[in-house]
Amino acid sequence: MSRNATSPGNVKRPLTFIATAALLIGSRDAAFAAACQFESQGEGRVAAITDARSLRLDDGREVRLTGIEPTATTKQALTSLLVGRDVTLHANDDTPDRYGRQSALIFIRDSETSAQALLLAQGEAIVSAEIADRECAAALMAAEAEARRQRKGSWADPLAIKNAESPDDILAGIGRFMVVEGKVLSVRQAGAMTYLNFGRNWTRGFTATISRRIAPAFEGAGIALKSLENRRIRVRGWVEGNTGPRIELRLVGQVELLGASEPAGVRP
Numbered sequence: 001m002s003r004n005a006t007s008p009g010n011v012k013r014p015l016t017f018i019a020t021a022a023l024l025i026g027s028r029d030a031a032f033a034a035a036c037q038f039e040s041q042g043e044g045r046v047a048a049i050t051d052a053r054s055l056r057l058d059d060g061r062e063v064r065l066t067g068i069e070p071t072a073t074t075k076q077a078l079t080s081l082l083v084g085r086d087v088t089l090h091a092n093d094d095t096p097d098r099y100g101r102q103s104a105l106i107f108i109r110d111s112e113t114s115a116q117a118l119l120l121a122q123g124e125a126i127v128s129a130e131i132a133d134r135e136c137a138a139a140l141m142a143a144e145a146e147a148r149r150q151r152k153g154s155w156a157d158p159l160a161i162k163n164a165e166s167p168d169d170i171l172a173g174i175g176r177f178m179v180v181e182g183k184v185l186s187v188r189q190a191g192a193m194t195y196l197n198f199g200r201n202w203t204r205g206f207t208a209t210i211s212r213r214i215a216p217a218f219e220g221a222g223i224a225l226k227s228l229e230n231r232r233i234r235v236r237g238w239v240e241g242n243t244g245p246r247i248e249l250r251l252v253g254q255v256e257l258l259g260a261s262e263p264a265g266v267r268p
Contacts, residue, residue, distance in 0.1 A: 035139035036067075036105050036114055036131075041094040043109070046082040049075055054101060055082060063089060064101040067116045067140055068125040069177040071154040077124040081115055082106065090114070105136075120144045123153020126179065129236060129253030137253050161234070164198035164206045170245040180206060180247065181234035181258065187226050194225050196233075196249075204244040208235045214250055221252045232258040 044057035052070030055063050055078065068074075089104035096102050106115040119125040120143035127144045131137045148155045162170050164182025186197045192212040199205015210218065210225065218225060234256040237247035249255060 036090065036117070036133070036136040037112075038090040038092055038105065038133075038136075041089040041091050041102065041104055043086065043088040045086050046084065049078045049083060051075065052078070055106075057087075062099070062101040063106065064097065064099075064103045065106055065116055066091065066103040067105065067114075067128055067131045067136075068119060069128045070125055071123075073153060074119065074125050077119055077122070078115070081118065082108070085109070087115075116140060117143045121146055121152075123147035123151075123155045126154070126177065126236070127253075128177070129251045131253070132251075141253070141256075167199060167204060167206045167245050170206055170239055171241060174239050174241060174245065176239055177237065178239050178247070179234060179236045181232065182206070183232045184228045184230065187229045196225075196228055196235075199244070202244075207241075207244060207246040208237075208249050208255075209246055210249045217252050218249075218255070223252065223255065223257075234258055 042061075044059055044061060046055050047058040048056045050056050050062065052075040053065050053068065055065070057063065065078075086109040088107045088109060089102065090107060091102075091104040094102050094104075107113070108115065116125065117140060120127060120140055125144075127137075127140050129137070131140065147153060154160050159169070160179070162173070162178055162180040164170075164180050170178060170180060182198045184196045184198060185200060186195075188195045188197060188202075194210045194212070194215060195202070196208040196210070197205060198207065215225060235247055235249060236254050237249065239245050239247060247254075
């Protein structure tokens with residue numbers, strides 16, 4: 001953007017962005033705004049957006065927006081939404097990551113809806129599934145689902161959700177965070193790893209993997225891994241692989257169960 005987001009010519013857009021997204025969220029779930037109210041971990045004024053998921057406060061603190069993965073438009077949306085605004089940080093603790101950034105949900109002062117939720121509701125970000133709190137995770141996922149329903153932002157692209165039956169399309173995005181869906185054809189255990197195979201050719205088809213130490217978390221959430229065989233699911237995560245693409249599932253929130261009759265493509 002050529003002008004600062006707080007200059008007179010740009011004041012209208014962030015206010016419109018906030019009002020539109022907040023109205024959209026409120027129309028879906030009246031309890032949404034209260035779902036992610038973790039303990040306050042400080043406040044400040046946003047001086048700059050340093051990358052697509054990080055910002056710097058005017059006192060020099062670096063903050064990473066937890067709970068989301070960026071899209072091509074996230075940084076611009078964050079600049080419009082947050083630069084020059086007073087915010088509060090909410091999280092379970094204020095321990096910095098290895099880069100010295102404090103991870104938190106960001107709330108514009110006097111707002112009950114996080115910046116993350118606003119971005120998700122406009123299709124300007126993707127849920128990362130890293131937030132363990134069940135109610136908050138569900139609220140963020142609901143905001144993303146609303147954007148998918150209305151094909152907002154990145155979800156306007158019919159290829160925003162990759163088809164597990166097209167492994168080459170997924171492999172082309174190696175090293176990127178992707179959302180993939182399809183039918184699990186088989187569930188196999190090999191050593192310390194469970195493989196959810198979406199293709200008949202195990203070496204070239206798309207696969208989601210779950211390590212033995214993570215498997216109990218899925219069982220505890222009511223997802224028996226063997227029961228996923230012949231089920232249609234949606235998974236999200238970082239694409240790895242050489243001959244065939246795969247996503248390692250480390251968190252229960254990376255998996256969504258889909259109805260058998262749902263059509264393929266962009267949808268909730």
